Amino acid sequence: MDYLKRTWADISLDNLNHNYQQLRAKIPSGCRLLGVVKADAYGHGAVPISRHLCELGAEFLAVSNLEEAMQLRRGGIRRPILILGYTPPAYARDLVAMGLRQEVHSLEYARALHEELKGSERRLKVHIKLDTGMSRLGFFAYDHPKTVEELKEVAQMPKLLIEGIFMHFPVADSIDGADANFTHTQFERFTQMLSALKGVGIEPEIRHCCNSGATILYPEYALDMVRPGIATYGVLPSEDLRGMIDLRPVMSLRSTIFQIRDFEPNITISYGRTYTTEDPARIAVVGIGYADGFPRSLSSNVSFLLHGRRVPQVGRICMDMCMVDITRVPEAKVGDVVTVFGEDGGDSIEVTSLANRLGTIPYELMCGINKRIPRIYLNGEDETEVLQYIV
Known part of the structure; x- marks a missing residue:
């Protein structure tokens, strides 16, 4: 289906169905x-x-x-x-x-x-x-x-x-x-x-x-x-309930690489010059920022998934972009998909882990995903519908 592959949210209808059935199983018949x-x-x-x-x-x-x-x-x-x-x-x-x-x-x-x-x-x-x-x-x-x-x-x-x-x-x-x-x-x-x-x-x-x-x-x-x-x-409402029900995240948030460049040591990255490369580094610009609902307060305190491997976000998160150190993923190229939270290559990042770093709850992060991000509804791997708020 046609949508701008800059940043988007995958919505798994299979997982929604699974969660619904798990909750139904908890309550009495009728x-x-x-x-x-x-x-x-x-x-x-x-x-x-x-x-x-x-x-x-x-x-x-x-x-x-x-x-x-x-x-x-x-x-x-x-x-x-x-x-x-x-x-x-x-x-x-x-x-x-x-x-x-x-x-x-x-x-x-x-x-x-x-x-x-x-x-x-x-x-x-x-x-x-x-x-x-x-x-x-x-x-x-x-x-x-x-x-x-x-x-x-x-x-x-x-x-x-x-x-x-x-x-x-x-x-x-x-x-x-x-x-x-x-x-x-x-x-x-x-x-x-x-x-x-x-x-x-x-x-x-x-x-x-x-x-x-x-x-x-x-x-x-x-x-x-x-x-x-x-x-x-x-998403569990609290960690106290972990293990009491089998829930599967319905939303995954993904973005793409815009540009890749190599930097020498002692080069500062992004606004405020808060991050400096210590060694030679390969830095990717990824198309998600705080205007998309990815909080600036997570700057240099979170990792993404790229080709199933964790890569650290570095420097201050900008309005529409942020930078990621992909030195350990040499095969990465412009256009590759980066997972902000969700599964990729056998690894996963929970939205709850991001919320914990912010001292908040996952409700706030998910509700804050901006309306300029399309929602892609999936049955298995098949796209069944695209919700675009801005067309």
């Missing part, structure tokens, strides 16, 4: 799986990934906002979509028209949505967000009397239909004792609130709380649906 495709499917391309997850059998999808939901609808995705973040009440009728589900985190918000829907013939399906300890959005799950009274009012609003109820775990991917106890406490708060609501006749059809960590570590908490995010894309 439990639904929601595909989290917010933030452009964690940088993997929201519409193609959503389409493939639907083909695999995902019953729901989730996004962060209305714009992301509209993108999926325009892309032909008809599966139920849950908006996990805030939508201004003025757009309530748009939510209904597109058949979207909206999280509701407060009585005030529910009232505002309902007010906007007065006169509408259809109801908006909502999922109630309970705060069991994340301390972000939600009705307090540990203030039963007040919350029950508030949700009784929501349940009586004729233009809102409570389809689901959910919560979020902040440390379910940790095996630390205190974190495990906190996760158990959160689940207890959630189930206690479910019991209290059942006592007043409120029984949402879909109860869900498991993110990636909880799906892997606490599958007994699956209830009616799970919401694995990062694990779907083949």
